[in-house]
Amino acid sequence: DIQMTQSPSSLSASVGDRVIITCRASQSIDRYLNWYQQIPGKAPKFLIHSASSLQSGVPSRFSGSGSGTDFSLTISNLQPEDFATYYCQQSFTTPNTFGQGTNLEV
Amino acid sequence: EVQLVESGGGLVQPGGSLRLSCSASGFSFSSYAMHWVRQAPGKGLEYVSAIATNGRSTYYADSVKGRATISRDNSESTMSLQMSSLRPEDTAVYYCVKGFDSSSYFADAFDIWGQGTMVIVSS
Numbered sequence: 623d624i625q626m627t628q629s630p631s632s633l634s635a636s637v638g639d640r641v642i643i644t645c646r647a648s649q650s651i652d653r654y655l656n657w658y659q660q661i662p663g664k665a666p667k668f669l670i671h672s673a674s675s676l677q678s679g680v681p682s683r684f685s686g687s688g689s690g691t692d693f694s695l696t697i698s699n700l701q702p703e704d705f706a707t708y709y710c711q712q713s714f715t716t717p718n719t720f721g722q723g724t725n726l727e728v
Numbered sequence: 729e730v731q732l733v734e735s736g737g738g739l740v741q742p743g744g745s746l747r748l749s750c751s752a753s754g755f756s757f758s759s760y761a762m763h764w765v766r767q768a769p770g771k772g773l774e775y776v777s778a779i780a781t782n783g784r785s786t787y788y789a790d791s792v793k794g795r796a797t798i799s800r801d802n803s804e805s806t807m808s809l810q811m812s813s814l815r816p817e818d819t820a821v822y823y824c825v826k827g828f829d830s831s832s833y834f835a836d837a838f839d840i841w842g843q844g845t846m847v848i849v850s851s
Contacts, residue, residue: 654835656828656837656838658773658838665823665841665842665843665844666773666823666838666841667841668828668837668838668839668840668841671828671837671839672837677839709772709773711773711837711838713832713835713836713837714835715835716778716787716833716834716835717775717787717789718763718775718834718835718836718838719775720772720773720774720775721772722772723772723773
């Protein structure tokens with residue numbers, strides 16, 4: 623199975639900040655990398671697919687980049703509703719695997 | 729509105745069985761692979777199982793292989809996960825999830841998630 627490793631595991635930031643979350647795959651996954659946001663008590667929300675394609679309705683302050691094994695999620699101008707846990711997920715091959723999550727907190 | 733609604737969770741004793749169901753609406757259910765993802769309390773997301781559009785191909789994570797059976801009814805836009813020989817480590821919220829790309833088989837992004845159904849395995 624492909625292992626996905628996110629860093630950091632937790633991150634403190636403030637409204638208006640710009641933050642970067644990274645995700646590393648244990649082998650090359652081309653650009654088959656997706657990002658999700660999860661607010662406590664809620665289901666994950668689909669943010670980005672194919673490393674950098676923003677899902678419809680997701681604010682443009684979210685952006686993704688990377689290819690191969692190294693990827694990043696950038697959130698610019700943090701808003702109060704952005705404080706959540708973020709997961710990366712590879713869809714290069716089965717089984718789909720997730721990173722361990724990054725908890726973004728105030 | 730595109731929607732997935734799970735049901736069937738609850739408290740079950742170790743060694744017991746449970747059938748989780750997922751009802752889909754608002755999209756062409758038969759055109760997409762469907763998946764189950766679970767999340768243990770306070771933990772991350774774990775991919776559990778998947779079923780192809782025609783229902784004939786399935787995938788199971790090693791953690792549930794031999795104890796879970798996934799099925800779907802395209803005429804009713806429903807999917808199920810039958811789990812047996814349940815263990816305390818199966819305790820989790822189980823999410824029904826829609827595959828993003830209708831041309832993908834099992835490796836896919838997940839664009840629509842249900843609200844989840846809680847399964848607690850405890851004596």
